[in-house]
Amino acid sequence: MxxxxxxxxxxxxxxxxxxxxxxxxxxxxxxxxxxxxxxxxxxxxxxxxxxxGKILAEGEEGMERLDWLFTRSLTGSRKGRALYSFLLDDSGHIIDDLIATRVSEHGFLIVCNAAKREAVLHWLSANVGGASVTDMTVxxxxxxxxxxxxxxxxxxxxxxxxxxxxxxxxxxxxxxxxxxxxxxxxxxxxxxxxxxxxxxxxxxxxxxxxxxxxxxxxxxxxxxxxxxxxxxxxxxxxxxxxxxxxxxxxxxxxxxxMCYLLSGHDFDGGQTPLEAGEDKAIDWNHDFRGKEALLRQRQEEYPRLVAFISVGSGVPREGYEIFSLEKERIGRITSGTLSPVLKKGVGMGYVGEEYSSPGTTLYYGIGGRRIEAVVVEKPFLKR
Known part of the structure; x- marks a missing residue:
């Protein structure tokens, strides 16, 4: 129920x-x-x-271990500072994106996605050592x-x-x-x-x-x-x-x-923050779990989550395939809708690095239908 x-x-x-x-x-x-x-x-x-999900992690003994789990340093933040960050596995893949707020000297309130609450609870409980982890959601x-x-x-x-x-x-x-x-x-x-x-x-x-x-x-x-x-x-x-x-x-x-990520759609356990275009949520001077994998990935080519706008009246939907100018399948849409402000179809999806530059023409569709779109800089709306 x-x-x-x-x-x-x-x-x-x-x-x-x-x-x-x-x-x-x-x-x-x-x-x-x-x-x-x-x-x-x-x-x-x-x-x-x-x-x-609303999870309280507190306790002086476990703070160092807790800090290591996040891509930004929690213990280096001031009280009352809310940090957008990621939990990663050893391969650098995203477990969840979340906001961690320092609410006391040795305590953080962690707000995670509803679908990932159990996974985040398990990951924190298994890895923070002396800190207590309490589910405050209900x-x-x-x-x-x-x-x-x-x-x-x-x-x-x-x-x-x-x-x-x-x-x-x-x-x-x-x-x-x-x-x-x-x-x-x-x-x-x-x-x-x-x-x-x-x-x-x-x-x-x-x-x-x-x-x-x-x-x-x-x-x-x-x-x-x-x-x-x-x-x-x-x-x-x-x-x-x-x-x-x-x-x-x-x-x-x-x-x-605004091209904000949606858990379970724009990432589902198989993507890294670099692929998702969220390296701003990574503190490279901070030692965190999965960092070595990301450092290796930075030296390679990897898929990119791109934003695109329909050229005509088409509306992209999650699950539609993405095609190159030569009509070769190159990716899949992870999010799509009709923008109420732009009144155009907008979407995001993962493609190879060679197709990720703004101005690149793409096609998307399902079955035999192909709709033209163009890659643009994120976000769709500039605030």
């Missing part, structure tokens, strides 16, 4: 189209994907992303407020100076929810004791970070699951006409316009 987030009843009340995603019942859309997509690009949207909820108006909306529900927060900065604060006198509304989040902000003592504690998966300014708010419904309703009430609830359908089209 699929799991449900604390906001399931709210989604049903709002008329959401529900579907099963990575073992969770999640909203696909409330109105249309395009409406929700454009709301985020022009104003703001709120997403329930409580299905994402006990914590996560809301993402994204879009140009997200700052002014979130400012209306906390005393925190939102505009002073830098990108990939996180802090613990209190949110002004409707029922602040409930016994559990102010429940302490002791695991984030290292990054508490100076705010009024009333309200629900939450960890808020200036992060997102849409390419717009935005904030992700993690709080105790029991206070999620009040916070969800308060954000919608505060935002009014400036915000609308958004499902995972719009989350996917938004991330694809």
């Amino acid at each position: 699929a799991l449900r987030t604390p906001l399931y009843d709210e989604h049903i009340a709002l008329g959401a189209k529900m579907f099963e995603f990575s073992g969770w019942e999640m909203p696909l859309w409330y109105g249309t994907i395009t409406q929700e997509h454009m709301a985020v690009r022009s104003s703001a949207g709120i997403f329930d992303v409580s299905h994402m 006990g914590l909820a996560c809301l993402a407020v994204q879009g140009p108006s997200s700052g002014e909306i979130v400012s209306g529900i906390t005393d925190l100076d939102i505009y002073e927060m830098k990108r990939f900065k996180a802090t613990k604060t209190r949110m002004r929810i409707v029922d602040t006198e409930r016994e559990d509304a102010g429940e302490e989040m002791h695991w984030a004791s290292g990054i508490e902000a100076e705010t009024e003592p009333k309200g629900a504690e939450a960890l808020i970070s200036r992060t997102g998966y849409t390419g717009e300014d935005g904030f992700e708010i993690i709080m105790n699951a029991r206070t999620a419904r009040e916070l969800w309703k308060r954000i919608l009430d505060t935002g009014g006409q400036r915000i609308r609830p958004c499902g995972l359908g719009a989350r996917d089209t938004l991330r694809l316009e």
Whole structure:
């Protein structure tokens, strides 16, 4: 049976189209994907992303081993710093991409993809030695407020100076929810004791970070699951006409316009960060598991995840084959959609290095149909 987030009843009340995603019942859309997509690009949207894995790793003895598992140095980061990073196997292949936030001197909250939660838990537990690894997923909820108006909306529900927060900065604060006198509304989040902000003592504690998966300014708010419904309703009430609830359908089209990776699609255990074009998430001065394999790969030719736009009216879809100018099969599409902003078919897929330069003509299709496309620089939208 699929799991449900604390906001399931709210989604049903709002008329959401529900579907099963990575073992969770999640909203696909409330109105249309395009409406929700454009709301985020022009104003703001709120997403329930409580299905994402939330894992706490803490303990002084295991920090060195934990650090070795990530492609960026966790222990070299300041408290409250959120790092986008990878877990790799010894061959340099991606286990998952995730965000690790330093929440105390010897503690990190690791947010991973829902489908990879068990794999990440197992990998961490088997490799961190003296550190404790705790699955916090069910006990914590996560809301993402994204879009140009997200700052002014979130400012209306906390005393925190939102505009002073830098990108990939996180802090613990209190949110002004409707029922602040409930016994559990102010429940302490002791695991984030290292990054508490100076705010009024009333309200629900939450960890808020200036992060997102849409390419717009935005904030992700993690709080105790029991206070999620009040916070969800308060954000919608505060935002009014400036915000609308958004499902995972719009989350996917938004991330694809920015060429952000989707776990299980753009990587599935057989690709490296170099192939995925994410070497910015690698600290080459840091010693990490899988580094030797990546150093060897840097000296060779390897497949590249390219972005391309349809020349005509075609829309690329995952699983379609990619062909060269000579109509030779050279790859497969991993993500594709009709861009609501560009109003063109956009996609990503792995091809040989010789086909990866911007301006290269490709074809894609299924069966006997071939649709022309051109490789472009990432992302599709420049923010």
